[in-house]
Amino acid sequence: MAITAQDVNRLRQETGAGMMDCKKALTEANGDFEAAKDILRKQGQKIASKRADNATSEGVVLTQVNAEGTVGKVIALACETEPVSKVEDFKNLAQAVLSAAVSTNAPSKEELLATPQTDGRSLQDHITDLMGKIGEKIDVVSYETVSAEKVVAYNHSNGKLGVLVGLTNTGDKDVTEVGKDVAMQIAAMRPIAVDKDGVDAATIQREIEIGKEQARQEGKPEEMLEKIAQGKLNKFYKESTLLNQEFVKDSSLTIAKLLDNTNKGMTVTEFKRVAIG
Numbered sequence: 001m002a003i004t005a006q007d008v009n010r011l012r013q014e015t016g017a018g019m020m021d022c023k024k025a026l027t028e029a030n031g032d033f034e035a036a037k038d039i040l041r042k043q044g045q046k047i048a049s050k051r052a053d054n055a056t057s058e059g060v061v062l063t064q065v066n067a068e069g070t071v072g073k074v075i076a077l078a079c080e081t082e083p084v085s086k087v088e089d090f091k092n093l094a095q096a097v098l099s100a101a102v103s104t105n106a107p108s109k110e111e112l113l114a115t116p117q118t119d120g121r122s123l124q125d126h127i128t129d130l131m132g133k134i135g136e137k138i139d140v141v142s143y144e145t146v147s148a149e150k151v152v153a154y155n156h157s158n159g160k161l162g163v164l165v166g167l168t169n170t171g172d173k174d175v176t177e178v179g180k181d182v183a184m185q186i187a188a189m190r191p192i193a194v195d196k197d198g199v200d201a202a203t204i205q206r207e208i209e210i211g212k213e214q215a216r217q218e219g220k221p222e223e224m225l226e227k228i229a230q231g232k233l234n235k236f237y238k239e240s241t242l243l244n245q246e247f248v249k250d251s252s253l254t255i256a257k258l259l260d261n262t263n264k265g266m267t268v269t270e271f272k273r274v275a276i277g
Contacts, residue, residue: 060160084138
């Protein structure tokens with residue numbers, strides 16, 4: 001049967017696929033709209049399979065905290081090239097992923113991607129469809145949750161970095177601003193743990209061995225190496241754990257002191273830092 005421009009435009013409006021792809025699908029389906037939609041979906045699945053090993057170094061990171069301010073979500077939707085990350089359909093899809101994360105509180109990425117949308121199809125189906133339309137690999141590369149007495153979120157201006165920080169012992173004060181300062185500290189200084197107790201044993205041992213080797217190469221006596229390495233380890237804690245870091249806005253304060261000054265006993269329970277690229 002003859003495929004009209006109106007038919008092509010209707011399929012394009014319903015699926016968001018390109019004009020030539022819609023015309024080809026309708027021709028292959030002999031004008032059957034549902035069959036043409038299936039063809040377009042299969043095209044997305046083919047692209048997903050073909051490009052499964054491709055690197056995704058571009059995209060967008062989004063954060064949101066629930067109305068009670070006690071649970072925060074951060075998601076990263078990644079693609080292969082920067083122009084795709086600027087496409088409206090891609091940005092809308094990222095927002096749909098975040099909205100599903102907040103509304104369902106899905107405990108895992110797999111359960112998040114299985115979340116049905118208004119049309120009854122899953123988030124993963126919609127991601128696959130967009131891959132067919134755009135021709136690039138698209139993937140949710142990060143999905144993190146922070147729960148605490150108070151959760152504060154921060155999005156960097158480039159759209160590729162997001163932070164969630166959980167605070168406890170906040171009292172009756174509004175600690176949003178100090179929470180934002182701590183989140184920005186995490187974004188800039190990249191701590192590996194909240195405090196030294198959160199640093200894994202393998203990292204500690206590696207730092208000690210590095211400290212010993214540095215001292216050895218400086219000609220320090222063998223019996224002094226352990227003590228010197230411990231000193232270097234303490235410096236590592238100060239530079240690499242959040243509560244021990246100097247506050248970037250006021251080097252006379254550590255983050256622990258900043259929080260305690262704001263509200264006695266207030267501290268950070270956990271944080272998540274997610275970046276693309």
